[in-house]
Amino acid sequence: MRRIKLRHLDTLAAFMKTGSVTEAAQVLHTTQPNASKSLKQLEDFAGVRLFERRAGRLRPTPEAELLFTHAARLMDELTVFENLSLDLTTMAQGYVNIGILSAFSTALIPMAMERFNSQYPGIQVQVDLLDSDKIHSYVSRGNYDFGLVHHPEHESDLMTQTLKTASMVCIMPNAHELSKHRIILASDLAGQPFVTYPRSVPFGAAIFRSLSNEGVRPSNYLISNQSQLIRRLVERGRGVALVDHFSVWDAGEFDHIAVRQFEPRIPVSIGMIIPKRRPLSLAAQTFVNVLKDVLTPEALSPPGTPKSAEVGDGL
Incomplete structure (x- = not known):
């Protein structure tokens, strides 16, 4: 099947605008015989x-x-395509x-979005909060560039990568008596008002x-399945809590709560899932790189925590 060539359209456009084959050739930086041909x-x-x-x-x-x-x-559409490509x-x-x-919407993703947006204000970023099953399902269908979950499941149509492994941490109001401790033991929580997740999650x-x-x-405890609500209740003095460290990743920027290492350690990870049939775009890969920067080891230590007591593992 024959296909028209772009040079034919370029020549037609130049000729129609100038009314002369010679001038059209000059516009196109070619010879008059080539334009006529x-x-x-x-x-x-x-x-x-x-x-x-x-x-x-x-004459036309x-x-x-x-x-x-x-x-x-x-x-015109080709020009739009070329400009968009650039x-x-x-x-x-x-x-x-x-x-x-x-859990990632409380601190980690806002930090990454803020940094990414300051560097690339022309890139639109949309973040939807979903449960783990829906994230796996929608990412496998290609509805999202990638998904972030705690423990990525290996599926035939998904690529998985663990970005960071950390631990549950203990959070409390800054003035709380336990904030003087560098490490909070399970026994330290006895008798303390407690805010926690339900047993069903x-x-x-x-x-x-x-x-x-x-x-x-624990006694006298409040329950929520949302890390953000648990954090807010602690900030309002309703007790201490054990939370996913990623939900208080920005705690060092604020003075509302103290974050301390908890023992015995309860591991928690952040994992990325990507559809196999669609690799990451340049914009999505750049966002992932920014997220990895936010997850650097320097961001792991709660305020005042010595290096030897950092909460979490290396990448």
């Missing part, structure tokens, strides 16, 4: 007479005028769609199992 090839392709010579000059027919109308539209390459515009667990089950193994039974 291109117009003849276009006419052969169209299968209808596009030009006629009158008074020694080549009505058919040529009609083709030029559509050619001009195509050339913008995508230079990160001047684009978009990133991410599905995440709500993995975090809650792990916390209650850990405390039970140490012979500790």
Whole structure:
């Protein structure tokens, strides 16, 4: 199947705008014979007479005028395509769609979004909060560039990568008596007002199992399945809590709560899942790189924590 060439449309556009084959050739930085040949090839392709010579000059027919109308539209679209390609390459515009667990929305992702937006203001970033099953399902369908979960499941249509492994940490109001401790033991929580996750979610089950193994039974506790609400209740003085460290990743920037290492250690990870059939775009990969920067080891230590007592592991 024959296909029209861009040079034919370029020559037609230049000729229609200048009214002269010679001037069209000059615009296109080619010779007059080459421009004439291109117009003849276009006419052969169209299968209808596009030009006629009158008074020694080549004149377009009505058919040529009609083709030029559509050619001009195509050339405009091509210009948009070229400009968009340049913008995508230079990160001047684009978009990133991410599905995440709500635990990452409290601190970690806002920190990454703030840093990314300051560097690439033309890139639109959309973040949706979903449960783990939906994140896996939607990412596998290609609805998101990537997803962030605690423990990525290996599936045939997904690529997985653990970005960081840390631990549950103990948080409390800054003036709380336990804030004087560098490490909080399970026994330290006995008798303390406690804010926690329900036993029905993995975090809650792990916390209650850990405390039970140490012979500790919290009393007077409030329960929520949202890390953000747990953090806010602690900030308002309603008790101490064990939370996913990633949900208080920005605690060093504020004075509302103290973050301390908890023992026995309860590991928690942040993992990324990517659809195998669609690799990360330049914008999405750049966002991931920014997120990895936010997850650097220097960001792991609670305020005042010595290096030897850092909460979490290396990448």
